[in-house]
Amino acid sequence: MGEKQVKIVLDLMGSDNFPIPELEGVRSALKEEKDLFVYLVGKREIYEKYRDFFKNDQIEFVEAEEHITMNESPIAAIRKKKKSSIRIGLSLIKKGKAHGFVSAGNTGAIMALSKLLLGIVEGVDRPALATAVPSIKGSTIILDVGANVECKPIHLEQFAIMGSIYSEIIFGISNPRVGLLNIGEEEIKGNDLMKDVHKALSVSSLNFVGNVEGKDVYTGDVDVVVCDGFTGNVALKISEGVISALMYLLKKEINSHFTTKIGALLIRKAFKNLKKDIDYSEYGGAPLLGIKYPVIICHGRSNDNAIKNGLKFCKLLYEREIPMKIENKIKEFMNKIESVKELS
Amino acid sequence: MGEKQVKIVLDLMGSDNFPIPELEGVRSALKEEKDLFVYLVGKREIYEKYRDFFKNDQIEFVEAEEHITMNESPIAAIRKKKKSSIRIGLSLIKKGKAHGFVSAGNTGAIMALSKLLLGIVEGVDRPALATAVPSIKGSTIILDVGANVECKPIHLEQFAIMGSIYSEIIFGISNPRVGLLNIGEEEIKGNDLMKDVHKALSVSSLNFVGNVEGKDVYTGDVDVVVCDGFTGNVALKISEGVISALMYLLKKEINSHFTTKIGALLIRKAFKNLKKDIDYSEYGGAPLLGIKYPVIICHGRSNDNAIKNGLKFCKLLYEREIPMKIENKIKEFMNKIESVKELS
Numbered sequence: 001m002g003e004k005q006v007k008i009v010l011d012l013m014g015s016d017n018f019p020i021p022e023l024e025g026v027r028s029a030l031k032e033e034k035d036l037f038v039y040l041v042g043k044r045e046i047y048e049k050y051r052d053f054f055k056n057d058q059i060e061f062v063e064a065e066e067h068i069t070m071n072e073s074p075i076a077a078i079r080k081k082k083k084s085s086i087r088i089g090l091s092l093i094k095k096g097k098a099h100g101f102v103s104a105g106n107t108g109a110i111m112a113l114s115k116l117l118l119g120i121v122e123g124v125d126r127p128a129l130a131t132a133v134p135s136i137k138g139s140t141i142i143l144d145v146g147a148n149v150e151c152k153p154i155h156l157e158q159f160a161i162m163g164s165i166y167s168e169i170i171f172g173i174s175n176p177r178v179g180l181l182n183i184g185e186e187e188i189k190g191n192d193l194m195k196d197v198h199k200a201l202s203v204s205s206l207n208f209v210g211n212v213e214g215k216d217v218y219t220g221d222v223d224v225v226v227c228d229g230f231t232g233n234v235a236l237k238i239s240e241g242v243i244s245a246l247m248y249l250l251k252k253e254i255n256s257h258f259t260t261k262i263g264a265l266l267i268r269k270a271f272k273n274l275k276k277d278i279d280y281s282e283y284g285g286a287p288l289l290g291i292k293y294p295v296i297i298c299h300g301r302s303n304d305n306a307i308k309n310g311l312k313f314c315k316l317l318y319e320r321e322i323p324m325k326i327e328n329k330i331k332e333f334m335n336k337i338e339s340v341k342e343l344s
Numbered sequence: 345m346g347e348k349q350v351k352i353v354l355d356l357m358g359s360d361n362f363p364i365p366e367l368e369g370v371r372s373a374l375k376e377e378k379d380l381f382v383y384l385v386g387k388r389e390i391y392e393k394y395r396d397f398f399k400n401d402q403i404e405f406v407e408a409e410e411h412i413t414m415n416e417s418p419i420a421a422i423r424k425k426k427k428s429s430i431r432i433g434l435s436l437i438k439k440g441k442a443h444g445f446v447s448a449g450n451t452g453a454i455m456a457l458s459k460l461l462l463g464i465v466e467g468v469d470r471p472a473l474a475t476a477v478p479s480i481k482g483s484t485i486i487l488d489v490g491a492n493v494e495c496k497p498i499h500l501e502q503f504a505i506m507g508s509i510y511s512e513i514i515f516g517i518s519n520p521r522v523g524l525l526n527i528g529e530e531e532i533k534g535n536d537l538m539k540d541v542h543k544a545l546s547v548s549s550l551n552f553v554g555n556v557e558g559k560d561v562y563t564g565d566v567d568v569v570v571c572d573g574f575t576g577n578v579a580l581k582i583s584e585g586v587i588s589a590l591m592y593l594l595k596k597e598i599n600s601h602f603t604t605k606i607g608a609l610l611i612r613k614a615f616k617n618l619k620k621d622i623d624y625s626e627y628g629g630a631p632l633l634g635i636k637y638p639v640i641i642c643h644g645r646s647n648d649n650a651i652k653n654g655l656k657f658c659k660l661l662y663e664r665e666i667p668m669k670i671e672n673k674i675k676e677f678m679n680k681i682e683s684v685k686e687l688s
Contacts (some may be wrong), residue, residue, distance in 0.1 A: 003488065032419070068596070071530055075531050088449055108424050116531075134589075135589065135591055136592050146527060146567070149534060149535045150535050152549065153592075160593035178374065181413055181578060182572055183493065183573075183577040183578060183581075184489055188417050190493060190574065191493045191494050191574055192494070194459055213581045214577070214578045214579070214581030214582035214583070214584065214585055215581045215582070215585035215588070216585065217582045217585050218585040218586055219585065219588075219589070229527075230527055230534065230574060230575070231578055233558070233572075234408075234525060234527060234557075234558045234575055234578065235558070235578055235579070235582045236558065237527075237556035237557045237558030237559045238526075238559070238561060238579045238582050238586075239558070239582055239583075239586045240558065240559045240564040241558055241559035241560065241561050241563065242562055242582075242583045242586040243586060243589060243590065244362060244559070244562070244563075245479065245480055245562035245563070246590055247587075248480055249478075249480070266676070279559075325628040
């Protein structure tokens with residue numbers, strides 16, 4: 001089996017409740033993926049405490065003496081902590097020992113170290129964090145959702161291309177519809193950044209459907225939603241907030257009006273299935289598109305299911321050769337945009 | 345009754361389905377507010393068609409020959425259409441004939457013409473559109489939600505002050521908690537704009553609780569959420585989208601699993617009450633804070649209930665003297681911020 005194994009590195013000190021979600025997630029992933037091998041990177045004390053867990057020939061523990069926490073400034077942390085689990089983990093890929101990286105840790109640090117150690121595919125200036133949200137008709141990809149808070153038009157154009165390739169390869173959507181997240185459908189809407197990107201995408205060979213509004217993200221009428229990382233991150237977290245509040249209000253309503261428990265029992269299954277539909281953990285984290293190897297960033301609040309899906313998803317990105325395909329296609333796209341710009 | 349009447353101008357050509365929501369909304373508002381008088385501004389053909397409606401001594405029809413549509417560029421439209429219902433309507437206030445203005449029309453045109461004809465209160469550089477969203481514990485105010493797509497730090501500082509005053513006077517919250525909508529709680533998070541605003545608000549006399557994330561908007565742990573108009577508009581429309589999608593998915597779930605209709609019947613009331621809780625039309629539109637007179641912008645999709653609440657809300661803002669109170673308080677706040685800046 002050795003040659004065929006896909007080797008993924010997992011940061012053991014990523015999630016808010018590490019290392020339990022990570023360890024349980026690996027256990028589940030290995031059950032489902034027989035050709036998966038996982039390098040687990042973390043402090044020795046984790047290895048000592050869960051020694052039995054590591055007695056498995058699909059697992060190897062790798063020591064990292066330092067831990068970059070969620071609240072640390074990425075720039076300071078990567079300078080100061082040369083032996084962090086993120087850096088040691090990514091180094092395994094750089095050395096050719098592994099194929100992809102998964103962490104539920106500090107997004108900024110993962111982003112910066114991925115660029116530094118693994119490199120960006122040619123033609124991309126900024127990697128983007130892409131996430132899939134459930135829509136009425138399936139899934140919609142949003143990018144960037146937090147890796148780049150300040151963007152120039154060229155970055156958003158590249159996000160559109162990467163999102164389009166990703167949607168095609170992972171979700172099997174041919175010629176995905178790409179929309180620009182804006183505050184109105186008309187071309188003249190939005191800030192200067194949006195107006196410039198709108199112009200560039202209009203003349204690109206992408207299937208650009210124009211501006212979309214926040215309300216369109218969940219209808220399934222668009223496959224890829226492009227935005228800067230600040231807006232995307234707010235959009236995603238607002239969605240989480242709305243869902244939580246709505247569930248709370250609905251449960252309160254139901255409890256205050258039913259004298260029997262019948263109603264609540266009847267809809268329990270509906271709620272459970274719905275929760276699964278909208279549960280970020282089912283989506284296995286967000287890939288950092290534009291890095292030369294698959295890198296998946298999971299939610300800080302990840303549970304074992306999220307980690308399991310993150311590992312499976314990272315393996316899939318490797319098997320489908322996403323980074324290479326982005327590299328192959330982006331040059332072609334960018335050349336077209338450039339030549340149109342020169343003509344105009 | 346004459347002297348005591350509150351006179352509000354309503355744009356008859358604002359909403360997507362005008363003039364029916366407007367006419368029905370006025371009818372309901374007049375039933376509930378005996379001291380309300382409404383100037384209805386629109387094309388003569390509306391008056392001709394609904395002649396009987398105008399036979400009411402709490403109503404007066406005012407002719408406007410032109411209509412600014414939703415998709416028009418505000419700048420071009422206000423230059424070209426000097427006889428629009430928005431301009432004619434606002435002129436009535438300028439002439440001292442009325443006390444406030446309500447429209448479900450083009451936000452940009454209402455904003456620009458309000459500034460031009462009614463003026464901005466001293467100390468405010470940009471009026472802001474404020475909206476109330478339901479939270480688990482009550483209501484949260486978000487501003488700006490679409491009037492200003494490009495903002496400087498000083499604008500967001502002023503939004504914070506106006507939102508704080510508004511929350512205190514309308515929702516009766518003393519010393520409202522003000523949060524800055526950002527992509528992380530730490531001071532170092534976000535783009536340059538956010539970092540600058542964070543610094544300024546930290547030294548202000550407002551009850552500034554720091555950065556809040558999208559997920560915090562609906563928890564009720566903050567009373568006023570400050571952001572630029574682009575982010576705020578996306579946040580609001582994403583919320584609408586999530587609610588619609590969730591309702592759809594939940595109904596689908598319920599229908600696919602219940603063989604009897606019992607469950608659906610039982611929760612119908614819960615859904616109905618919930619819908620009311622989250623229905624924008626219950627909130628009566630968004631005030632344009634910082635204009636010298638009360639101006640309310642209703643959602644383009646407003647129904648009669650939304651228009652009714654918009655009228656009642658505009659009357660309330662007049663009675664509580666919101667514009668004057670903003671003017672009185674903002675100078676004091678801004679002087680403090682300025683003096684701290686000079687010291688640092």
